[in-house]
Amino acid sequence: xxxxxxxxxxxSAFPLVAQSQTVTSVSADVKTVDEAWKWAQTELKSRINxxxxxxxxYSFQKEMCQQCFLGSYNGMNSSLSxxxxxxxxxxxxxxxxLEKQVRSTIQHIDNVQDVKVVKSIALIFEIKDGKIEDVALxxxxxxxxxxxxxxxxxxxxxxxxxxxxxxxxxASSSANSVKKTLVWAVGIHPANGExxxxxxxxxxxxxxxxxxxxxxxxxxxxxxxxxxxVLGEFLASTASVELKKSALFALGNSExxxxxxxxxxxxxxxxxxx
Numbered sequence: 001x002x003x004x005x006x007x008x009x010x011x012s013a014f015p016l017v018a019q020s021q022t023v024t025s026v027s028a029d030v031k032t033v034d035e036a037w038k039w040a041q042t043e044l045k046s047r048i049n050x051x052x053x054x055x056x057x058y059s060f061q062k063e064m065c066q067q068c069f070l071g072s073y074n075g076m077n078s079s080l081s082x083x084x085x086x087x088x089x090x091x092x093x094x095x096x097x098l099e100k101q102v103r104s105t106i107q108h109i110d111n112v113q114d115v116k117v118v119k120s121i122a123l124i125f126e127i128k129d130g131k132i133e134d135v136a137l138x139x140x141x142x143x144x145x146x147x148x149x150x151x152x153x154x155x156x157x158x159x160x161x162x163x164x165x166x167x168x169x170x171a172s173s174s175a176n177s178v179k180k181t182l183v184w185a186v187g188i189h190p191a192n193g194e195x196x197x198x199x200x201x202x203x204x205x206x207x208x209x210x211x212x213x214x215x216x217x218x219x220x221x222x223x224x225x226x227x228x229x230v231l232g233e234f235l236a237s238t239a240s241v242e243l244k245k246s247a248l249f250a251l252g253n254s255e256x257x258x259x260x261x262x263x264x265x266x267x268x269x270x271x272x273x274x
Contacts, residue, residue, distance in 0.1 A: 021087055021146055025153040033058060033165040036154035041130065043152060053133070055146050056125040057088070058154035060162045062190050064139075066115040070188070071142040084122050085140040088153050120156065123166075123185060132173065135181040137188060163189045167198055180210045187218025196222065200230045204237075213246040220250025220259070228258040235266050 024043060026036045040056050120140040126133040138144050163186055170182040183202055186195055199222075202215035216234065219227040228251065235247045248266070251259045 021090075021148075022150045023088055023090065023153055024150065026155050028155075030155070033154060033157050033161050034168075036157075037165070040152035040154060044127070044150075045130075047150075053126065053128040054149050055151045056127055056154060057084075057122055057151055058162070059120045059122045059140055059156050060159040060189065061118050061120050061156070062159065062188070063116050064119045066117050068119075068139075069142050070121060070137050070139050071144070082143060083141055084124075084138055084144050085120070087144070087146065088140075088151070121188065123162070132169070132175070132178050135178055135185065137181070137185055159189050160192075160194075163192075163195060163198075167194075170202075176208055176210065179208070180214050183211055183214035184218060187215070187221060191222040191224055191227075196224065196226055196230070199227070203230065203234055209240070209243065212243055216243070216246045216250045217253075220253050223254070223256065225256060225258045228254060228256055228262055231259075232262040232265070235262070236269075 026039050030036045030039055036058065037056065044054050122138050122140050122144075124136040124138060124144065126135070136144070166182050166186050170179055170186070173179050173182065183199070186198055189195060196219075199215045199219050203212055203219065206212045206215070216231065219231055231247050231251055235244060238244060238247070248263065251263050
């Protein structure tokens with residue numbers, strides 16, 4: 001199996017400057033993401049002289065290769081910033097240069113086996129005036145600057161609860177950029193039938209191409225033969241050249257032999273029609 005190093009670069013306006021941080025944590029009695037979200041909304045509204053924006057953050061666990069990271073970075077030469085897990089816990093730690101962290105990983109990647117480990121992935125919601133302004137995904141062991149805005153920590157949650165919560169957010173959200181990231185966020189969860197059905201529905205019914213492309217990419221990353229079949233169905237049904245390219249890209253990123261067969265089948269069908 002080939003080794004790979006994944007860094008998801010989400011270009012944003014978040015400056016990477018280490019600052020003191022206010023973190024308010026949800027009670028352990030709160031069991032679901034939906035309940036924790038409502039708690040955070042209530043807490044934010046009740047704060048006197050509270051800033052107009054804040055962060056709602058929670059995490060879930062997933063098995064990943066040891067050298068895989070998800071992150072939200074503004075540039076490789078940014079100032080120092082703290083790891084997300086250290087920001088949330090408030091534990092003192094040495095600040096890490098983002099450039100050093102990434103270059104060190106790249107330098108040693110070829111000498112590290114593709115070992116699977118359980119990592120915590122953070123969902124980071126930027127809240128402005130009570131609404132979701134932006135969404136980011138980041139492994140908890142990477143750096144992220146929260147500015148000087150308060151953080152509401154919703155806890156470490158069950159992946160199934162998280163995926164259901166995000167699917168509901170996708171259905172209720174009207175901001176296209178937020179919806180696109182929510183599709184990616186659902187797809188990064190441990191693969192299961194509910195996620196497959198969601199991504200298939202978005203691929204075949206979404207009216208925004210960016211949402212369709214996000215679902216196609218996520219389908220190619222699920223690592224399941226069923227997802228490959230969905231990509232094959234999509235290729236056969238869409239008339240959009242751009243969306244065909246996205247589906248082919250998703251197939252090309254998969255290591256499954258079924259993906260290779262789907263690519264060969266598509267090439268043969270295109271040749272026959274030509």
